[in-house]
Amino acid sequence: MKWPAIGYVRADSLDDLWRIQAEHGAAAQVLAGGQTLLATLAFRLSDPKLLVDITRIAALRGVELQGGVLRIGALTRHAELARDGLVAAHAPLLAEAAPLIAHPAIRNRGTIGGSLAYADPAAELPACVVALGATIVTASAAGGRRIPAAAFFTGLLETALEPGEIIAAVEVPVATQATRSAIREVARRSGDYAMAGLAASLEMDGARVGAARLVFFGVGAGPVLAARAGAALQGRVLDGAAVAAAQASLAQDLDPPADMHGPPEMKRHLARVLVQRVLAGFQPETEAAA
Amino acid sequence: MSARVEITLTVNGERVTRSVEARRHLIDFLRLDLGLTGSHAGCEHGVCGACTVRVDGEIVRGCLVLAAALDGAEVTTIEGLTDSGEVADLQDAFVARNAAQCGFCSPGMVMAAADILRHHPGATRAEIREHLSGNYCRCTGYQSIVDAVEGTLKAREGTR
Numbered sequence: 001m002k003w004p005a006i007g008y009v010r011a012d013s014l015d016d017l018w019r020i021q022a023e024h025g026a027a028a029q030v031l032a033g034g035q036t037l038l039a040t041l042a043f044r045l046s047d048p049k050l051l052v053d054i055t056r057i058a059a060l061r062g063v064e065l066q067g068g069v070l071r072i073g074a075l076t077r078h079a080e081l082a083r084d085g086l087v088a089a090h091a092p093l094l095a096e097a098a099p100l101i102a103h104p105a106i107r108n109r110g111t112i113g114g115s116l117a118y119a120d121p122a123a124e125l126p127a128c129v130v131a132l133g134a135t136i137v138t139a140s141a142a143g144g145r146r147i148p149a150a151a152f153f154t155g156l157l158e159t160a161l162e163p164g165e166i167i168a169a170v171e172v173p174v175a176t177q178a179t180r181s182a183i184r185e186v187a188r189r190s191g192d193y194a195m196a197g198l199a200a201s202l203e204m205d206g207a208r209v210g211a212a213r214l215v216f217f218g219v220g221a222g223p224v225l226a227a228r229a230g231a232a233l234q235g236r237v238l239d240g241a242a243v244a245a246a247q248a249s250l251a252q253d254l255d256p257p258a259d260m261h262g263p264p265e266m267k268r269h270l271a272r273v274l275v276q277r278v279l280a281g282f283q284p285e286t287e288a289a290a
Numbered sequence: 291m292s293a294r295v296e297i298t299l300t301v302n303g304e305r306v307t308r309s310v311e312a313r314r315h316l317i318d319f320l321r322l323d324l325g326l327t328g329s330h331a332g333c334e335h336g337v338c339g340a341c342t343v344r345v346d347g348e349i350v351r352g353c354l355v356l357a358a359a360l361d362g363a364e365v366t367t368i369e370g371l372t373d374s375g376e377v378a379d380l381q382d383a384f385v386a387r388n389a390a391q392c393g394f395c396s397p398g399m400v401m402a403a404a405d406i407l408r409h410h411p412g413a414t415r416a417e418i419r420e421h422l423s424g425n426y427c428r429c430t431g432y433q434s435i436v437d438a439v440e441g442t443l444k445a446r447e448g449t450r
């Protein structure tokens with residue numbers, strides 16, 4: 001369907017953006033890659049009066065190593081996440097996640113800022129940033145905030161962003177020798193949003209798990225941190241018994257709603273399968289084969 | 291705020307300046323304003339891939355790009371790609387394998403396949419399928435399309 005009548009304006013800097021917001025208030029909506037916003041416009045699912053193009057604001061671009069964190073600008077596209085050398089070295093979970101998002105042509109435009117701000121419960125990147133313990137760095141006319149990823153996602157398609165506040169960047173603690181991360185999902189067709197998925201980041205203490213963050217997507221209103229399953233892994237060697245313990249704990253961690261893919265029990269089953277698949281990837285080959 | 295926006299961009303190597311409605315997507319701009327009807331609009335919400343074109347060298351969904359946002363951009367459509375000869379062998383393979391039936395998906399399919407030839411010359415059959423998974427074809431059943439891309443990759447490999 002054609003888009004409704006709408007205005008367009010480009011903000012060339014953050015100050016430009018604040019000025020436009022002051023003039024147009026709630027009628028103005030930020031446009032990044034447009035890969036969600038423009039599709040929802042076609043369906044009349046959103047009805048902004050003015051699209052404010054932020055894609056040329058230099059302050060929202062770039063990937064940089066800053067001490068112990070990797071700062072990823074909000075405008076970083078999914079395709080860039082997939083091929084950026086710094087991301088591959090310091091936040092490999094994001095590099096692994098990017099190719100799971102949609103299709104190449106969509107990944108060439110869609111941005112990490114847009115994906116986090118939209119907060120689709122089945123999206124990969126929100127789950128990844130929670131698993132990584134990342135910080136969402138925001139900007140607004142009133143000043144910026146730093147919000148822990150786990151506190152950023154507040155409900156179905158809802159975030160901690162205030163009106164007029166935007167995501168400027170994501171800061172990810174860099175992976176160390178002891179970090180193991182992986183993402184797996186189950187989707188009916190390549191490129192579809194997942195029926196269920198799991199992003200995991202573990203800190204190893206030798207052969208044992210020091211701490212584990214298992215974050216599911218597609219099984220709740222937003223990314224779901226499976227705290228009990230993570231705790232069940234703590235201090236253990238990643239063997240079959242550890243996998244079974246984590247799987248058993250999921251019953252208390254997850255309360256999946258039924259959706260178009262199937263009933264809660266199907267999602268619970270997929271979650272158990274995903275735990276096995278993710279953890280098997282971290283095991284020494286002999287264990288995984290057993 | 292403006293409902294019309296003036297843009298200057300390069301389309302298939304030619305500079306064009308136009309005043310466009312803010313709500314115009316790139317495909318309507320190409321088809322209706324420039325008369326370049328090779329790019330197709332199917333679903334117009336990002337799902338089918340019929341609208342695949344290149345913007346600044348990378349493939350995009352033309353139906354999910356505002357023309358108004360393309361000031362200064364470089365756009366290549368199936369017309370430009372064909373004229374350049376970049377994929378003449380791929381197009382011959384499409385014909386030879388009967389990879390175009392009704393042809394509605396073909397311009398987008400060739401644009402996406404050209405992306406494989408450029409960026410992933412060593413792509414396996416599975417990788418070809420994966421790369422084309424966002425381009426729907428309602429006629430061929432895909433087999434012949436994947437055959438055409440695979441055959442072209444192999445032929446190019448042989449001549450390198």
Ligand SMILES: Cc1cc2nc3c(=O)[nH]c(=O)nc-3n(C[C@H](O)[C@H](O)[C@H](O)COP(=O)(O)OP(=O)(O)OC[C@H]3O[C@@H](n4cnc5c(N)ncnc54)[C@H](O)[C@@H]3O)c2cc1C
Pocket residue numbers: 029030031032033034035036037038039074100101102103106109110111112113114115117118120122123124125161165166167168191192193194335336337
């Ligand atoms: C066919 C199709 C399949 C897809 N499949 C997947 C998938 O499998 N997994 C997945 O995760 N995604 C998928 N997507 C969505 C895609 O990843 C989008 O790119 C992403 O969700 C939104 O990013 P964007 O830059 O395009 O944002 P936009 O569409 O421009 O914006 C989305 C929303 O975020 C707001 N926004 C954008 N940037 C900011 C910012 N910096 N600060 C504050 N608010 C902001 C906008 O106002 C809008 O409300 C799919 C999209 C399509 C069309």
Ligand code: FES
Pocket residue numbers: 330331332333334335336337338339340341342351352353354
């Ligand atoms: S017309 Fe653009 S994806 Fe279908």
Ligand code: FES
Pocket residue numbers: 389390391392393394395396426427428429430
């Ligand atoms: S040839 Fe008819 S849709 Fe592909």
